Amino acid sequence: MSYAVVNPATGETEATYPTLTDAEVESALATAHAAYGAWRETDVAERARLIRRVAELHRERRDELSAIIVREMGKPLAAAEGEVDFAADITEFYADNAEAITKDQPLDILGEGTAVVRKAPLGVLLGIMPWNFPYYQVARFAAPNIVLGNTIVLKHAEQCPESAAAIARIYADAGLPEGVYTNVYVSHEQAAGIIADPRVQGVSVTGSERAGAAVAEVAGRNLKKVALELGGSDPFIVLSTDDLDATVDAAVEARMDNNGQSCNAPKRFIIADDIYDAFVEKFTAAMTGTKMGDPFAEDTLLGPLSSLKAAEGLQAQIDNAVAQGATLVAGGTRDGAYYTPTVLTGVTKDMDVYGQELFGPAGVVYRVSSEDEAVALANDTTYGLGSYVYTTDPEQAERVANRIDAGMVYVNCVLADSPELPFGGVKRSGTSREMGLLAADEFVNKKLIRIA
Numbered sequence: 001m002s003y004a005v006v007n008p009a010t011g012e013t014e015a016t017y018p019t020l021t022d023a024e025v026e027s028a029l030a031t032a033h034a035a036y037g038a039w040r041e042t043d044v045a046e047r048a049r050l051i052r053r054v055a056e057l058h059r060e061r062r063d064e065l066s067a068i069i070v071r072e073m074g075k076p077l078a079a080a081e082g083e084v085d086f087a088a089d090i091t092e093f094y095a096d097n098a099e100a101i102t103k104d105q106p107l108d109i110l111g112e113g114t115a116v117v118r119k120a121p122l123g124v125l126l127g128i129m130p131w132n133f134p135y136y137q138v139a140r141f142a143a144p145n146i147v148l149g150n151t152i153v154l155k156h157a158e159q160c161p162e163s164a165a166a167i168a169r170i171y172a173d174a175g176l177p178e179g180v181y182t183n184v185y186v187s188h189e190q191a192a193g194i195i196a197d198p199r200v201q202g203v204s205v206t207g208s209e210r211a212g213a214a215v216a217e218v219a220g221r222n223l224k225k226v227a228l229e230l231g232g233s234d235p236f237i238v239l240s241t242d243d244l245d246a247t248v249d250a251a252v253e254a255r256m257d258n259n260g261q262s263c264n265a266p267k268r269f270i271i272a273d274d275i276y277d278a279f280v281e282k283f284t285a286a287m288t289g290t291k292m293g294d295p296f297a298e299d300t301l302l303g304p305l306s307s308l309k310a311a312e313g314l315q316a317q318i319d320n321a322v323a324q325g326a327t328l329v330a331g332g333t334r335d336g337a338y339y340t341p342t343v344l345t346g347v348t349k350d351m352d353v354y355g356q357e358l359f360g361p362a363g364v365v366y367r368v369s370s371e372d373e374a375v376a377l378a379n380d381t382t383y384g385l386g387s388y389v390y391t392t393d394p395e396q397a398e399r400v401a402n403r404i405d406a407g408m409v410y411v412n413c414v415l416a417d418s419p420e421l422p423f424g425g426v427k428r429s430g431t432s433r434e435m436g437l438l439a440a441d442e443f444v445n446k447k448l449i450r451i452a
Contacts, residue, residue, distance in 0.1 A: 003161035003185045008074040008304040008337040009295055017161040019185050025194065028182050032124045032151045033199040035179025040121050040149040047147050048098035051091060053174035054143070058088035058135070061170070067296075068163045069134050074259060074304040074337065076295045086417075087135035090435065093419035094143040101440035102148060113452040120445040121149030122225070123201040126194050128215060130207045131157035131306055132261045137206050138167055140423070140434040142181060145443055152181045153200070155191050157207075159307065191215075196222045202443045205229070209428050227432035227442050229263070229424060232385030233357045235378035236266030237400065239371060239391040244278060247390050251363075252286040254388070254414035256341070259303050260361035261310075264386035264408065264423075267358050269365045270374050276367040280345065283365065284330045287341040290361070304337035305360050311337045314360040318342055321353035331362065355382065371400065379405045385425035388414060407433075 003017040020028070039047075058065065066080035075083070094101070107115040125145055129137045134156065142152050156164035168183035186194065195203050195218045202225035205215045212228040219226035236254070241247040254266050271279045295303030305311040315334045321344055322328050331342030342362035347354055353364065368374045378387060387406040391397050401409040407425035410416055417423065422436035432442050 003158050005072050005162050006159060006307065007071050008307050011308065011336060014071060015162060017165075017185050019187055020190070022190070025184060025186060025190050028153060028184050029124065029194065029197055029199055031179035032153050032182050033179075035177055036121070036123050036149075036151045039146075039151055039177065039180050042149070044098050044102050044147070047149065048095045050174055050176050051098075051143055051147055052095035054170055054176075055088045055091035055095065057170045057174055058084055058091065058139075061166070065135060065163070065166055068166055069160075070295045070303075072134065072160050072163055073131050073306040074295050076259070076300045076303045077298065079258060080295075083133055083136050086419075087139040090136070090139040090419045091143040094147045094440075097437065098147045101144065101437060109450075111452075113450065115448065115450040118447045118449055119148065119440070120447050121145075122443050122445055123150060124199050125150050125152055125443055126191070126200055126203040127152060127154045128191060128203065128205045128207065128211070129154065129156045129160075131159050132258055132263070134160045134163040135167065140439065141204050141206075142171075144439045146176070146180060148440055148444055150201075150443055151179060153194065154181065154183050155186055155194075156183065161185060188214075192218045195219055195224060200224065202226065204432070204442070212430070225443060227434075228430045229432065229434060230385075230428060230430045231357045231359075231383060232263045232265075232425060232429050233268055233355075233381050233383045234264055234266045234386040234388065234406070235268045235270050235381075235404070236388040237270045237374050237378055237390065238275065238279060239272050239374060239389070239396060239400070240393060241275065241390055242392050244275060244282065248279060248282040248286055250390075250414045251283060252290070255287070255363050256290055256302060256361055257415060259305060261306060261359050263429075264417075264425075266386075266388050266414070267363055268378075268381075269363055270368055270377050271365060272374070273367055273369045276365075280329065280343070280365050283363075284343045287343055287361070287363070288330050290341050292338060292340070302341065302361060305339055306337075308337045310359065311339050314339055314358065314362065317353060317356060317358060318344070318362060321347065321351055324351045324353075326351060326353060326364075329365075349380075357383065371396065375400060375403045379403075382428045383425070384427035385429035386410065 005015040105117040171181035204227040206229040292302040327346035329343040331340040386408040422433040422438040424433040
């Protein structure tokens with residue numbers, strides 16, 4: 001395994017980073033464990049002050065940080081800048097709410113005396129992060145847990161070594177003690193060893209279903225708490241609309257976010273029969289009209305996929321869908337790591353793509369004749385991350401939102417994630433929540449203190 005910056009826009013390898021030796025991994029764990037002893041005793045206000053400085057440094061280094069991830073994974077520059085801003089906002093949220101996430105929770109008891117639940121940190125945590133949001137993903141894991149008093153060992157994706165190093169520099173330059181946040185370039189085998197190490201109390205994984213299952217297996221054997229944020233094939237249900245153009249714009253904006261490589265982007269568009277034909281026409285025109293090009297160009301909305309391998313994988317999925325009988329309305333072509341915006345219709349349950357996640361600028365449009373059919377199709381997936389419902393009927397919105405099997409439902413809006421809102425899924429999309437105040441409940445000892 002090698003950590004390298006391979007620019008997907010050019011195919012050039014711009015930098016390589018060596019994997020740590022086993023001795024260096026041991027040193028990193030020992031330092032993180034030693035730091036935990038002092039960090040857990042550090043005043044919460046001081047932890048919050050240092051985390052606030054981490055947020056400030058994200059903003060001060062915005063241009064540098066943005067350019068790094070454009071090179072690493074092809075994110076358009078404006079989107080990269082937006083991600084840095086969001087990571088700063090998330091980090092600041094936990095500085096602002098440090099008291100709220102650490103305060104005692106008094107309990108009403110039946111007998112005499114008092115009882116409280118006191119939140120105590122667990123210790124060293126391992127984070128295994130993906131390439132698609134190199135800063136945002138780290139912020140929503142590291143910030144709340146560091147405020148709680150845990151220490152972090154962070155293994156980033158192999159294609160994000162430069163952004164991983166930049167984040168580690170920010171935590172060091174913010175003044176956090178050595179070992180509170182440690183970046184490690186390790187192999188999968190070394191990561192498994194870290195999970196098994198008795199000094200490590202938990203592991204958080206954001207990534208594919210396959211990666212989550214592999215990590216959960218190791219964590220389970222070693223009785224470690226594991227938090228999983230995995231893939232999704234989110235439905236975008238349109239039952240009625242008084243502005244079809246605006247609804248289509250929202251659908252395309254959400255589908256093309258991050259070059260189509262967002263786990264909670266809508267990927268299955270479930271459209272009521274009476275507006276289906278018009279939706280497909282407008283959706284296809286908007287998808288194919290998205291400006292694709294150099295991710296550093298200001299007017300580029302769609303850059304390359306994260307790697308040549310990713311683009312080849314998406315191509316294979318689309319080719320297979322067409323071979324099995326799906327209709328290719330538009331797109332379906334690749335140039336290196338660039339993949340054209342793609343629209344499929346006519347997908348049936350017996351096709352492989354029906355149950356797959358399309359991780360790129362491609363969407364499948366389905367026609368339904370009723371609310372019940374829309375909900376049944378939306379739920380007919382092994383995933384359950386996010387979902388989107390468009391309707392002009394408030395009662396229908398509430399009804400459908402209640403019936404959808406997903407961790408998140410957004411009604412008449414897209415790209416509405418915010419630091420205070422919890423993020424997570426059900427079924428094979430994950431087991432935990434990040435962001436919001438719920439994030440602070442994942443890796444914490446909810447200690448009961450009962451005094452007679």
